[in-house]
Amino acid sequence: IMARPLLLPLVLLAALGVTSASKSVLVLLQNVNTADKYSKFFGSLRDYGFDVSVKGVKDSTLKLKEYGTWLYDDLVLFAPQTEGFGGKIDRQVILDFVDSGHNVLMALNSDASESMRNLAAEFGIDVDDRGSKVYDHFSHATLNGKEDHTLIAGGNIVDVPVMVGGPYKEPVLFRGIASVIPGDAELATVALGAPSTSYSHAPKQAMLEPPSLMVGSSISLVTAVQARNNARVVVAGSLEMFTDDFFDAVVTVNGVSTHTANWAFTVTLARWAFQDRGVLVASNMRHHLLGSDEQPWGYRVNDDVEFLVDVVEVDGGVPKPFAADDIQLEFIMLNPYIRQPLQHDGNGTFSLRFKVPDVYGVFKYYIDYAHCGYSYIKLTHQVPVRPFKHNEYERFLVCAYPYYASAISIMVGFFALGFFYLYNK
């Protein structure tokens, strides 16, 4: 009753806290006066609740970190030609920024500097040499009447809607530099790949030979990396694909005139990069014996148990229940004894019923979920499994009936013999 007058202000305060917790983004441009070239891109980010601050890359007051706290949540590098950074930002600060869970969106172009290429290499992306361009003589676009063979308009978009958005009918325009990710990369994804007829070439130099020549669909035009701490880095080979000109462009591709899908593609990808989409939160991991509600200290072999976990997908700060059929649960003691997919009930609760193996020891529940576009889920929980107690085995087996019969017959015989012994003639 005392708390009632406090309840409403508390609720309002909580609501305010949720809405005003916007993510702050630092954008570094080669020249801060060119910010209106990207006005639609930054405008869309602001519409989605991001607090965008635009600065020049050589600004001497730049700092990402002050007294041990990070001043920004996300970093956008739209300065491909810069060799170094101004103020207190340098390559190591940016790597620490990503190590601490924050995100980076980088855009390069054909004049990408050595330091930018090295920064991309730190994230596992191999960018082609300075001066090289991506050419395609078959899937290029004509913009404003000028046919440009380096203006790629036929790229393949990865089929992961949470990362790049729904199926696009219009092409995504690209003009810039090629990258390649190694075949055994675990964390990197090709978000926009080049068409199979394209290749990367520096106009005044000799053509390389494959496999050192970046050619065909193995060219990654836009690469998305999700680090093991769920920090996201997106490296786009074209800075122009974020400009208003490309958003509004009407281009002719193979004789057909179309608009471009750059606006939707880049904004969705940027929201993914800033962890506004596709973030999974797993919580409330619990397990119990079937028929009981409390969480036991351990199990016995051959017990029937149920494991449950709640997974929520956060989209734009709004949590909604996650639905997927490929979250696998492992029950491991040195090697997995059980590996089964969890079933979801539509409300974000994933569960599995199984029988504990007939081997005793210390097991652990292990979930290692890595679906393209979603953050990683790694959960472990140890649970000991004991063998049968001496009185938990089967009793009164039918094959022991002869023994029971013989014992009973001895007892009855002894009783009867007592009579015969005492009462005889």
Next chain:
Amino acid sequence: MASLRLAISALVVQVAFSLALAQDAGGLVSELVLGNVKVVIKSMDGSAITTLTAAYPKPVLANPEMPAGASLDVTISITKGGEVFKPQQVMLMLKSKSLGLAGYAVGKFKSGSYALSITAAALEKQIGKLPGEYEVTLLIGDPSANGVAYVLGTVELRISAASTALEPTAVVRTAFFQPVNNLKPEIQHVFRAPEKRPPVVVSYIFAGLAFVPLVAVLLYVPTIAGVNFKGWTAAPLYSLLFHGGLGSMLLLYVVFFLRLNLAQTLPLAGIWGLFVAGSGYLLLSSLSKQRLKKDQ
């Protein structure tokens, strides 16, 4: 009349103008012309297995087999506007029909024509070990002209069994060929099968057999010595107590087997045993008194 003449002259001027424009437009982006296209499949030792002459745009390869170690060689001469031309892109693309992955070879210019050559080993370095049917396309392109894609047909590629190349998933990543999740094969635990037990009938038969001696004792032993129930009347109370006590002792054993544990049973058995022993002593002493009386 004057207006008609004006109209006709305007029409003529218009036609001439459009013709001139068309010619002019044709001259701005001139087409590349492919000539002398020769396709040879060479075996490992250099001898030609198949030699074909091709003419753009008709395909010539009807899925011939490329054995392990063979190479596919294409020679072509490219002209633009009647003169020998060196375009920026002269490539041979082998695109797998199964996965859509493609391997490429770059052409080398020698004495007026381009020579392109690709082998299974070169393909393996680019996209990994992927045998099967491949679509062969010549890609000729230059920033100053429209690109020409000449589909030469398909070949069937064989990978040698001794190849140590990796699977495509470990070699190349493209937008349509990359892992989406990290699913591992499912594992169900196979429980140990319970031990085999004899058929139930066998146990019942032997249980029955175990009762046979009891039946024999009950039927046969009394006939040996004869039963004399007069002894019963000698000390009826003691005999009742003794036999009842002995019987309930046996019942205690049964209850111990079914329900109790040793800690509960031993005290009971101890106390009851004393009682049974005592009553037995009394019964025995009265029986022997009776016998002594009979003997006298």
